[in-house]
Amino acid sequence: MDRRDFLKKTAALAALGAVSKFAAPLEAAPKAVKKSGNPDIVVVRNGEPVEMFERLIKELGGMEKFVKPGQTVLVKPNIAWNQPPEMAANTNPELVAAIITHCKKAGASKVYVFDTTCNFWGDTYKTSGIAEAAKKAGAIVVGGDSATDKKYLEENYKEVTVPGAKVLKKMVNHNLVRECDVFINVPILKVHGGAKLTCCMKNLMGTVSKEYHRYFHRHGLNQCIAECCSFRKPDLNIVDAYRVMIKRGPRGIDNSDVKLLRYQMGGTDMVALDTAGAATLNVPLRSIGHIAVAKSIGLGTTDLKSLNIKRIDLKK
Amino acid sequence: MKKNWNILRLIRIVLAALFFIAAWGAVWFYPKFTDLFITQAGSGFLAVLSQASLGAGIAVLSILVVTLLLGRIYCSILCPLGIMQDAVSFFPRKQKYNSWTRKVKYPVFLFSIVLAIMGFIFPLTFLMPSANFVQIVNYGFREAAYRANLGAETSNPALISMLTAWGMFLILVVLVRWKGRIYCNTLCPVGTILGFAARFSLFKVRIDERKCISCGACERACKAGCIDAKGKKVNNEDCVMCMNCLSQCKFDALKLTGRKPAEQEHPGRREFLISGAAAAGGLATGFLLGKTAKPEGTVMPPGAGNFDRFTSRCIGCGLCISTCRGNVLTPAVTQYGVRGFMLPYMDFNKGECKFKCRKCIDVCPCGALLPLSIEEKQRWRLGIAQYHPDLCVAYLNGEDCGACAEHCPVGALTMEPYKDTAIPKVNEKLCIGCGACQQICPIRPKRAITIKGVSQQFPVEKPREEAAVKLEAEEDFPF
Numbered sequence: 001m002d003r004r005d006f007l008k009k010t011a012a013l014a015a016l017g018a019v020s021k022f023a024a025p026l027e028a029a030p031k032a033v034k035k036s037g038n039p040d041i042v043v044v045r046n047g048e049p050v051e052m053f054e055r056l057i058k059e060l061g062g063m064e065k066f067v068k069p070g071q072t073v074l075v076k077p078n079i080a081w082n083q084p085p086e087m088a089a090n091t092n093p094e095l096v097a098a099i100i101t102h103c104k105k106a107g108a109s110k111v112y113v114f115d116t117t118c119n120f121w122g123d124t125y126k127t128s129g130i131a132e133a134a135k136k137a138g139a140i141v142v143g144g145d146s147a148t149d150k151k152y153l154e155e156n157y158k159e160v161t162v163p164g165a166k167v168l169k170k171m172v173n174h175n176l177v178r179e180c181d182v183f184i185n186v187p188i189l190k191v192h193g194g195a196k197l198t199c200c201m202k203n204l205m206g207t208v209s210k211e212y213h214r215y216f217h218r219h220g221l222n223q224c225i226a227e228c229c230s231f232r233k234p235d236l237n238i239v240d241a242y243r244v245m246i247k248r249g250p251r252g253i254d255n256s257d258v259k260l261l262r263y264q265m266g267g268t269d270m271v272a273l274d275t276a277g278a279a280t281l282n283v284p285l286r287s288i289g290h291i292a293v294a295k296s297i298g299l300g301t302t303d304l305k306s307l308n309i310k311r312i313d314l315k316k
Numbered sequence: 317m318k319k320n321w322n323i324l325r326l327i328r329i330v331l332a333a334l335f336f337i338a339a340w341g342a343v344w345f346y347p348k349f350t351d352l353f354i355t356q357a358g359s360g361f362l363a364v365l366s367q368a369s370l371g372a373g374i375a376v377l378s379i380l381v382v383t384l385l386l387g388r389i390y391c392s393i394l395c396p397l398g399i400m401q402d403a404v405s406f407f408p409r410k411q412k413y414n415s416w417t418r419k420v421k422y423p424v425f426l427f428s429i430v431l432a433i434m435g436f437i438f439p440l441t442f443l444m445p446s447a448n449f450v451q452i453v454n455y456g457f458r459e460a461a462y463r464a465n466l467g468a469e470t471s472n473p474a475l476i477s478m479l480t481a482w483g484m485f486l487i488l489v490v491l492v493r494w495k496g497r498i499y500c501n502t503l504c505p506v507g508t509i510l511g512f513a514a515r516f517s518l519f520k521v522r523i524d525e526r527k528c529i530s531c532g533a534c535e536r537a538c539k540a541g542c543i544d545a546k547g548k549k550v551n552n553e554d555c556v557m558c559m560n561c562l563s564q565c566k567f568d569a570l571k572l573t574g575r576k577p578a579e580q581e582h583p584g585r586r587e588f589l590i591s592g593a594a595a596a597g598g599l600a601t602g603f604l605l606g607k608t609a610k611p612e613g614t615v616m617p618p619g620a621g622n623f624d625r626f627t628s629r630c631i632g633c634g635l636c637i638s639t640c641r642g643n644v645l646t647p648a649v650t651q652y653g654v655r656g657f658m659l660p661y662m663d664f665n666k667g668e669c670k671f672k673c674r675k676c677i678d679v680c681p682c683g684a685l686l687p688l689s690i691e692e693k694q695r696w697r698l699g700i701a702q703y704h705p706d707l708c709v710a711y712l713n714g715e716d717c718g719a720c721a722e723h724c725p726v727g728a729l730t731m732e733p734y735k736d737t738a739i740p741k742v743n744e745k746l747c748i749g750c751g752a753c754q755q756i757c758p759i760r761p762k763r764a765i766t767i768k769g770v771s772q773q774f775p776v777e778k779p780r781e782e783a784a785v786k787l788e789a790e791e792d793f794p795f
Contacts, residue, residue, distance in 0.1 A: 043793060082672055118723065118756075120641060120670065148643065151467065193731050194718025217717045217758035218709055246785050253727040256781040261789060279795040282787055289716055304795050311793045 038065070039310035041267040041276060047314035049095040049242045052264040056238070057102060059310050060266055066236045069107030071181035075099055075139065076234075078188050078203050079115035079130050081251050082123040088243035088258045089251055091188045093129035095240050095264070099186060100137035112176050114142040115206045116213075118251075121145050142176065147210035157209045164297070165227040167219050172209040177232055185234035185270065189263075189277045190245035190252075194221055196288045198250050199277035200237045200270035201229045222289030229270065230299055237273050239265040241280060271300025272307055279304075321562030324572065328392055328559055336399040343453045344468070347639040350679045355379075355394050356446035358506040359631065359681035362437075366629045367683035380513060387514040387521075391500055391507060391556040397445035398500060398556065400452070401492045405539065411496050414541035417554055418587050420502040421511070423594030428505060430598030435628035436605050441658050443503050446681065447633035448484055451658070454638040455647065456481035471637045472666050477647040477658065496539030501554045511553040519574045520552045521561065527569035534561040534570050605655060614651045615662035615699045615749060615769035618669065619677050619685030622772045623652075630684035632658035636676035643667040644751060645676060662698065664751030664767050669698065671725035671750060694726070695775045699749030699767040701729065701742045708764035710739045720753035720765050727779050729753055729765075740765065745777050 038061040044052040057063055067073055077091035085093055096113065103111045113134040117124045121143045125131035131141050144152030159172045177183065187203030194217070195202050205216060205225055216224040241263035248257045263280060267273050271294045278285050285291065285302065295302050342349035354360065354371055357379045363372035379390050391398045428439040441447060454471055459478045461468035473481075491499050500507040514520075523534075525548045535545040538561050542554035562570055610623050617636060620626040637645045637660050644667035645660045652659055660676075662669060674693045677685045688696055701720075705711040710718070714737050721729040721740050728746035731738035740753070749767045757763040788794045 045789075045793070082670070123641075123670070123672070148469075150465075192718075193721040194716055196716075213719075214758040217715075217719045219715075221716050221718075246787065247782065248727050250722055251725065253725070253779055254781060256784055259784060259787065259790075261787065263789065276795050280787070280789045282785070282794075309795070313793075 039267075040269060040307040041265060041272060041304075041309045042312065043263065043265045043276070043309065044312045044314060045261075045263045046316075047262060047264075049092045049240065049264065050098045052242070052262075052314065053095055053098045053102075053238065055312060055314065056264055056266045059312065060236075063102040063106040066184070067103050067106040067108050067182050070109050071107075072179070073103045073108045073111045073182045073184060074176045074180035075103070075111060075113050075134075075184045075186055076203065076207060077113065077115060077130055077186040077240075078198070078206065079121075079124050079128050080118040080206065082119040082127050083252060084127055085129050086243070086255070086258065087252045088188060088190065088245045089249075090124065090128035090130060091186050092240045092242050093133035095238065095242070096130050096186060097133040097137040099184060099238060100134055100139045103182075103184070104138050108182070111137075111139040112142055112180065113139045114174060114176060116146055116174070116208060116210055117206075145210070153209060153211075160231065162227050162231050164230065166223065168215070168224045168227040171215070171228060171231070172212045173207045173228075173231065174209075177207045182236075183232060183234045185237045187237070187239055188244075189239055189241040189280060191247060191249040191281055191283060193249065195225060195290060197274065197278050197281065197283050197291075199239055199274040200234070201225055201274055201290055201294060204229050204234070204270075222293050225290040226293035226297060226299065229294060230297060233268075233299070234270060235268065237267060237270050239263075239273055239277060241265065241277070244281060246281060269300040269307070271295055271302060272304060275302045275304055276309075321559060321572070325559040325563065328389075328557070331393040332399045332402065335394060336396055336403070339396040339449065340453055343450055343635075343638045344458055347641075347675065347679075350635050350639050353446060353450075353633075353635055353679070353681045356681055357390060357394075357510065358440075358444045359446055359633065361509075362629065362631065363681060363683035365683075367687065369683055372681070372683070379510075383510050383513045384517050386519050387517040387552060387555055387557045388507070388510045389557040390510060391497075392558050395445050395500075395506070396449040397488075397504075398497070400449060401488060401497060401499065402539075402558070404489050405492050405496065408496070408539060409493065410536040411538050411541050413535055413538075413544040413551075414495060414498065414501070414554070415544070417498075417501040417541075417551075419590055421508045422587055422591040424503055425505050425508040426591050427594040427598040427601075430595045431602050431605075432628070434599070434602035434606075435624055436602055436655060437628055437631055438655055438657065438659075440505065441632040442484070443505055444631050444633065445500075445504055445506055447631045448488075450633045450635050450638060451481045451647075452485045452488075454481075454634055456485055458638075470643075471634070471640065471646065472643060472663065473637075473647050474649050476649050480658070495541055497556055498541065500556060501540060501542075507556075514555065515553050517552065519572055521550050521555055521557070521559075521570065521572055523548050523550060524569045524571065527567050528565075529567060529569075531566075533564040533566070537561050537564045608654055610771070611652045611656065612771070613699075613768045614648070615664070615751070615767055616773065617645055617660050617662060617676050617685060618674070618693050618696050618698055618773070619680075619688050620773060621686060626684060627652070627655050627659070629682060630659050630680075631682055632656075632660070633681065634658070634660065635679050635681060636660050636685070639675045639679045640667075641670050641673050641675055644669050644755075662751060662767075662769075664754040665763070666755075668723070668752040668755040669750040671752070692775065695748065695778065697748045697770055697774055697776050699751075699769040700744060700747050701749065701753055702766050702768050703740055703742055704762070704764050704766070705739065707759050707762060708739060709759065710734070710737050711764075717758070719756045719758060723752040723756045725750060725752060746779050748776055
């Protein structure tokens with residue numbers, strides 16, 4: 001019995017016994033077919049970032065399922081650009097704070113937050129509101145410029161080999177990615193000039209030193225992104241789609257590039273979440289090279305129909 | 317009764333030390349503090365002349381008033397280069413009266429001022445004390461500390477700029493060892509102007525001829541070489557009010573007093589002649605310089621306007637460079653030709669001009685950069701991006717890259733479909749030449765997209781707001 005069969009059968013069983021019992025009135029009933037323990041992907045819409053996250057993590061089985069007492073956690077949001085939260089270039093600071101709070105509640109000993117930024121890190125950490133929100137929530141904010149600050153680079157990054165990689169055989173990535181017990185990826189959903197879409201996988205490029213970004217761009221961005229993601233898969237991905245950037249991404253020029261969509265997605269399969277993200281932003285899946293590569297090297301599935309997706313509309 | 321003059325000297329030393337530490341710290345560690353260079357008289361004069369800057373006007377006026385009251389006290393407590401000279405004068409030598417300073421200072425001053433008026437301000441790059449101070453600290457000490465891996469940051473000056481700064485410092489040390497504050501009384505334009513004002517100041521160091529026995533104790537202690545013990549007079553024009561001499565007099569003949577205006581010597585005929593010749597020399601040099609070629613394609617800092625405007629106002633102090641957050645401003649070596657050695661230019665291989673930053677405009681102490689607001693600066697064209705497909709990975713190898721378009725803050729770069737991938741296209745109406753694209757381009761050693769400076773900077777169009785796209789997800793779950 002393969003996974004798909006298993007899912008189908010359990011779903012059928014569940015449907016038989018307990019449609020009325022389990023199907024909460026909030027769910028978009030027609031699409032919710034399968035039920036087997038916790039869903040693979042949870043999508044919440046029409047709420048504020050924090051309330052959507054509370055619901056989402058509850059559906060995924062609670063933060064306790066991912067973070068055990070005493071563990072160290074790395075939360076990796078997108079803090080790349082010197083843009084305010086309204087521009088949707090960086091992850092929503094309230095969401096980052098809520099995740100940290102839940103990690104702490106679950107008993108995490110230390111929660112770290114960092115990103116390798118595109119603009120000057122001192123600006124982006126501040127303008128994005130993430131540094132302040134994360135500190136308030138009790139996280140350790142790690143920041144620095146790996147391109148010009150040699151000391152920061154030496155102390156925080158190390159060259160590693162990427163097992164099984166064809167192009168990105170070696171890369172320099174942040175120590176926290178290797179040292180933390182739990183790795184939580186918190187991207188924001190945006191369109192992207194080069195990679196076409198930035199979601200879970202593109203966000204992980206921010207674990208690599210700035211100088212090494214150049215290697216990605218020179219030697220095949222899509223291949224490198226996928227291989228970079230194979231190094232350590234996040235234990236949990238939370239996609240912030242509260243505000244999304246629908247054009248001129250990933251930086252954004254003015255307000256017309258941003259849409260208040262009020263979505264949030266979560267799950268463990270980053271390829272599936274990226275596929276869902278592409279559908280959300282109307283980006284054709286075949287145009288996104290790194291998703292195809294990731295699928296081919298077995299990082300996850302693009303077949304959303306095979307997954308147990310829980311859809312929750314907080315307004316209904 | 318003998319007055320205790322030492323207290324005045326002590327106050328002077330404490331104030332000077334405080335200001336010196338603040339100025340050094342501002343250049344080295346804390347760019348936000350560089351605003352304190354508004355206290356600098358020389359660059360302040362220039363800011364008033366070039367932009368009628370109110371802040372600089374108030375500062376310059378206050379300095380003049382203080383000088384008319386107390387003499388060149390500015391040179392001892394507010395001039396960082398003056399304080400630096402005092403700081404390096406350990407084990408000072410016995411000094412002697414310099415009677416000849418006027419024969420040098422007026423010609424030097426007139427030569428550089430005539431050139432400045434003709435639009436060639438560059439001699440002041442090497443004569444203006446605040447500029448020399450910033451250059452020595454920033455390109456000299458800080459850069460050396462950076463290169464020696466001592467944890468200092470760098471403004472990426474070329475090796476030759478660092479050596480020039482060290483050269484300035486060593487010359488200064490030699491001059492101090494030779495004749496104390498001789499730089500201030502011969503080469504420094506601020507010293508010359510304030511010295512002229514100090515002739516009319518109310519309080520002066522004076523010698524009581526009835527009490528003085530010409531023992532020479534004060535003359536030996538005077539680092540400015542302005543006391544003539546034999547002639548029992550003080551050349552107050554050269555006196556920097558360090559008060560070192562006052563406590564030396566055992567006969568109470570030396571005083572800081574407002575009474576009895578002493579006779580001042582006026583410049584003699586010979587001084588007029590030399591000065592006139594220097595002015596004429598300046599005029600001739602100016603005509604020759606006018607024939608030198610203007611640089612092409614070198615990107616000037618925002619607000620520089622055009623090359624003529626820029627080189628007639630910027631003294632190359634490099635405060636903008638030490639403040640530059642993008643680490644993109646760098647002192648020029650040959651980029652501007654002979655007229656622009658040490659002037660700041662934008663090196664986009666080192667960084668980008670941060671879109672939301674106008675620190676260089678804020679900090680410029682001499683008004684060389686137009687006072688653009690942040691909104692104006694964000695539309696201000698410094699140069700224009702030029703795409704070189706023969707170097708680009710997208711064009712050559714068909715790789716998705718798009719790093720340049722990704723970083724463009726004005727949407728002037730768009731990725732246009734090309735074969736299986738996309739290549740950047742420059743919208744010449746929108747590009748401001750901030751260099752974000754050149755800075756991030758992964759191609760080495762030559763980048764596939766570079767910025768060419770414009771000869772005249774000007775504001776470009778605002779990008780049109782495009783209509784927002786409707787998403788299926790707004791209606792219902794899209795998957």
